Amino acid sequence: MQCLESSRIRDAYLDGEIDALHSVELEDHLATCADCRMNLESQRVLKGLLQNASLRFSAPVGLQDEILRSLTLAPPESPVKEAIAADRRWLAVPAVRWRLAAAGLCAVLAGVFAMLLWSRGHAEQRLAEQVVDNHIRSMMANHLADVPSSDQHSVKPWFNGKLSFSPNVADLAAKGFPLAGGRLDYMDNQNVAALVYRRRAHIINVFIYPASGDTSPVLTQRRGYNLVHWDSGGMEYWAVSDLNASELQELVAMLRS
Amino acid sequence: MDHQEKIARFEALVLRHLDSAFNLARWFTHNDDDARDLVQEAALRAFKAFESFKGNDGKVWLLVIVRNLFYTSISRKPQEPAVFDEEVHGAGEPSANPEVLLFRDIESRLVRQAIEQLGPEFREVLVLRELEGLSYREIAAVTNSPLGTVMSRLARGREHLRQALASYMKGRTGQKGNRNAVSGK
Numbered sequence: 190m191q192c193l194e195s196s197r198i199r200d201a202y203l204d205g206e207i208d209a210l211h212s213v214e215l216e217d218h219l220a221t222c223a224d225c226r227m228n229l230e231s232q233r234v235l236k237g238l239l240q241n242a243s244l245r246f247s248a249p250v251g252l253q254d255e256i257l258r259s260l261t262l263a264p265p266e267s268p269v270k271e272a273i274a275a276d277r278r279w280l281a282v283p284a285v286r287w288r289l290a291a292a293g294l295c296a297v298l299a300g301v302f303a304m305l306l307w308s309r310g311h312a313e314q315r316l317a318e319q320v321v322d323n324h325i326r327s328m329m330a331n332h333l334a335d336v337p338s339s340d341q342h343s344v345k346p347w348f349n350g351k352l353s354f355s356p357n358v359a360d361l362a363a364k365g366f367p368l369a370g371g372r373l374d375y376m377d378n379q380n381v382a383a384l385v386y387r388r389r390a391h392i393i394n395v396f397i398y399p400a401s402g403d404t405s406p407v408l409t410q411r412r413g414y415n416l417v418h419w420d421s422g423g424m425e426y427w428a429v430s431d432l433n434a435s436e437l438q439e440l441v442a443m444l445r446s
Numbered sequence: 447m448d449h450q451e452k453i454a455r456f457e458a459l460v461l462r463h464l465d466s467a468f469n470l471a472r473w474f475t476h477n478d479d480d481a482r483d484l485v486q487e488a489a490l491r492a493f494k495a496f497e498s499f500k501g502n503d504g505k506v507w508l509l510v511i512v513r514n515l516f517y518t519s520i521s522r523k524p525q526e527p528a529v530f531d532e533e534v535h536g537a538g539e540p541s542a543n544p545e546v547l548l549f550r551d552i553e554s555r556l557v558r559q560a561i562e563q564l565g566p567e568f569r570e571v572l573v574l575r576e577l578e579g580l581s582y583r584e585i586a587a588v589t590n591s592p593l594g595t596v597m598s599r600l601a602r603g604r605e606h607l608r609q610a611l612a613s614y615m616k617g618r619t620g621q622k623g624n625r626n627a628v629s630g631k
Binding site: 236 | 450467482611
């Protein structure tokens with residue numbers, strides 16, 4: 190053991206807070222090191238001086254009785270106590286404190302609720318942006334459909350193995366919305382199914398991916414495109430097109446039926 | 447719990463450590479009146495919070511409240527310990543060991559003064575250890591510090607104390623020697 194380590198455990202040794210092993214090691218060192226031995230001696234004498242009872246202050250006579258009296262006279266439950274406390278520190282009155290706490294809690298809850306609404310709205314807007322982006326890209330890149338087919342029985346199976354879900358695919362040609370094909374797309378950090386319908390010269394993209402919830406269709410406009418968003422049957426749907434809103438909603442109604 | 451019963455339990459578990467609470471408060475505040483106020487307020491708070499007292503160590507619990515109250519109520523922060531001036535106090539010479547002889551007949555008044563002059567962080571752990579007999583673990587709990595910090599503060603506090611007392615005593619005997627020398631002329 191070196192002197193440095195010896196001085197580090199010296200106090201624990203003096204205070205009896207050392208384990209037997211270290212104690213033996215220190216004693217071995219002390220046997221050979223006069224400096225450390227002397228230092229320990231000084232500290233031992235000093236410790237004796239500190240434990241001199243006259244250094245310790247005792248509570249003044251009567252303090253305990255005074256405290257006990259104040260506890261007896263003013264139990265926290267009693268109205269007397271509340272009145273006294275109200276005089277001095279209104280915050281110390283439990284009722285006020287509860288009311289304040291309740292008010293504070295309400296404010297916090299309202300804040301959290303507002304945040305949730307805001308972040309929901311925010312997420313919705315972000316998704317709508319992605320939907321429009323995807324729609325535009327699908328028309329620009331000459332890559333409207335991975336599986337160009339008007340046959341729902343070849344489009345639906347095409348998604349098998351490419352997605353972790355199977356979207357409903359309906360051919361609505363008889364109702365004026367012929368299916369143009371299916372495509373794999375990406376939004377909201379996941380692969381989604383994109384179904385492509387036509388209405389005269391207009392292209393309609395319908396994005397489908399799994400979600401929980403059940404909400405009625407909501408129509409919005411963004412950058413000149415109409416968007417309809419809804420959830421049903423464990424799926425989230427976004428229909429987007431430059432088609433007019435009423436015809437787009439007509440398609441949505443058929444997809445939901 | 448009935449109110450009287452609660453008071454009786456409080457007295458038996460917590461209030462019986464009133465001397466310890468007062469001792470710590472007195473070393474904190476440096477005067478009787480402030481110490482008295484501090485302890486009284488701490489006792490009231492302890493009583494209010496007594497329902498939440500789960501442990502069986504009423505002493506540590508009460509001392510924690512005294513300490514927190516001292517540092518928070520008066521918006522006092524645990525100060526950085528005063529820098530110990532090695533030049534003024536002199537580094538302890540480990541040559542012979544006259545210190546043991548010097549310390550033998552030192553008055554407790556001087557020891558008290560030397561403790562008062564320590565940095566508050568050193569004073570606190572020394573008071574808790576030597577005057578209150580708390581274990582390292584209990585001191586760590588009261589001061590809300592890691593065990594290692596408690597140990598190093600104790601060691602440094604003692605070292606400062608030793609050097610201060612040694613240099614004081616040497617100065618005093620030195621003066622005595624000079625006076626004798628003068629009177630001997």
